[in-house]
Amino acid sequence: MFNTEKSEKPKTLTGTRLRSYAFALLTRRDYSQAELSNKLNQYAINPDEVAELVAELAQQNYQSDQRVAELTLASQLRKGKGLQRIKQALKAKELDEELITEELKEVDWSEQAYQLKIKKFGIDVAKDPKIKAKQIRFLQYRGFSMDAIMKAIARTSEEE
Template sequence: MNAGREPASRYGLALLARRDYSRQELIERLCRRGYSAAEAADAAAELAASRALSDERYAAERVRGRVAQGMGPVRIVVELRAKGVSAEIIAAALAPEEGAWAARAAAARTKRFGMAIPEDRRERARQARFLQARGFRHEDIIFAVDAQQD
């Protein structure tokens, strides 16, 4: 550690005070700040031991936020994997939402395109592409595009 510079764990805690980070994301931020990889990894381990850093909490918060934005499970999984969150933690974070994805896809379609069910193939394909870009699964897209909205 350089003289006159705050410890990596203190800087990491300051970052975590603003928002949650995944372990990998925090290590990358610390390395960009000029800390060595070993210092960053040690700081992350120390913060995780004190429960200030938690991939489980980060994943749950990220899932809630992305669901509120109308995103589907495929996109959420890809984003969390890119942030270094393990598959087991992702599955646990998505578990409370399981079973509601078709309804969420229908709500996202209705919010964007209105209540009218698409009549022609071109409009159905356009709406399906929209939902696919949002990260919904094929079966959820079929439900949302084909379902009669009451």
């Protein structure tokens, strides 16, 4: 009765139309090479042509995995995410492992956890175990390590 299979999109793009579509995608937002290839392969007739085009766009700096990693990291930090959640977001973009490590090593995770704790719970150090547990769960969910969490919840305002 109902067609439950995804209907295959017709693959029609080659040459200039494929290039135009790639530029149209990149003008909206930055894509990693893997994401851009996947997107273009949905419509392209020749996967080899897609690979060549993506490599050319990267070489000419229209597409940059470095830029994607930096923007993703900045965005995730603004959202109050910790190391594990950010690693997950970067891996989802299929970025190189070295690039991910390079981007993440410059961040002070204890400071990030502390700033998030202040924003959510204030500057007071919790004495009540229930409140401490709530803060720990909140920061764990955000992807912070236990080490960074313990430093953040024990830190007083005089230590700044």
